[in-house]
Amino acid sequence: MARSLSIIILLIASYLCLGWADTLVGIQDKAGEIKSVTANFIQEKHLKILSKPLISKGTFYYQAPQSLRWEYTSPFQSILLIHNGNIKRYIKGRYGFKQDTAIELQAMQVVLQEITLWLRGRFNDNPNFNAVLESGPKIVLTPKEKSFAAIIQRIELMLSKQPGIIETVRIYENDTSYTKFMFNNVRLNKPLQDSIFQEVR
């Protein structure tokens, strides 16, 4: 009896998970249920001249609709805050955190703001990219403008089998230079204080 019940629960769970990434609309609907995300990430920078990728690690916090704290813990400490449309970055030096006052790289701002759209499942909302859902399930974002494609060739998002979760992100500058983000220890809809997205601490 217990075994049958387990199989039924497993089948229901499989059915619920199966459909979430069939269409971009389905993904957006499922992601709409996500109010907050906390996760650890590993960033791998792959370059032709590196024998091994350059690894950075950290944690990110997201709160709907558009608040993000992207925090590196190694090999250096850096905190990027996006809240109410403002982007600020702080780097820890020998005398505490200093603000990066030259964060004006348009391409980077586009990618950072893009992250908050991805977490809401709104892959088509950024006017800079075309989004296509491929098997995997994988979402491939390609720049609409040729000038932007010279900066970022394409972005690939591998979706988890668990609804609403992105497993890896690959940002390609060209075929040999790309950045891979891998997420783990993902916690959904955990209450987060506003100060996380406003203060460096």
Add this chain to the structure above:
Amino acid sequence: MRHVCIPLLLFMLTVSCSTSPIISPVKSLELTKIQNKCNGVFPIGKWLFIHFIEATLPSEKKAFMMGVTQINPEKKTIHCIMMTIEGLVVFDGLYDGKIVINRGIPPFASDNFAKGLISDLQLIFFHPEGRCIETGVSDTGEWICRYQTDEASTVDVVIHFDNSWTIRRYSYHRLRRTIQAYFGQDSDLLHKNNIPERMELIARGGHGYFLNLKLVKAEPLAE
């Protein structure tokens, strides 16, 4: 931030008028010892360095980047990649007698930026071109080797009492660049190869800047 930058800018302005110091001669036995020490400042063989860079720009703005540099001192070649902390490559350039920009995102796309960057990297990693015109001690007793790099320019390599070093480039006897090396709790690899844990570069003049380069990784490469 203003409190930190004003003393720095004042310092940069004050020393921008500095002229090259007087070098007192030493006995010939000591001469070789000093010249060997000066030569030891520059890496031998192919290396790959990764630095975390903090840049203080003339407008008092601060920028943070990662720099990947592959050098071959024998062939005098440099491959440099600059990227944001999030990994976006903003500059990828090669120097092999001439500069080739593989990738550049404004404001890192200009020829002037590439020229300045390569020139700074050559000063940091490559033994100065030209002959050694003076070797001796400064008035404070530090060892100095002076190289005549072209008609108007000289480079001083200064060895301090704690074995750390400073490189100074003068143009028309005016100080233009200073690179100060700092050594910490180094690994055997860094210690054996005299590779600093941290460097500070001060570029003087109208478009002066200050770079703090913290070593993330140093990897000797096969020829």
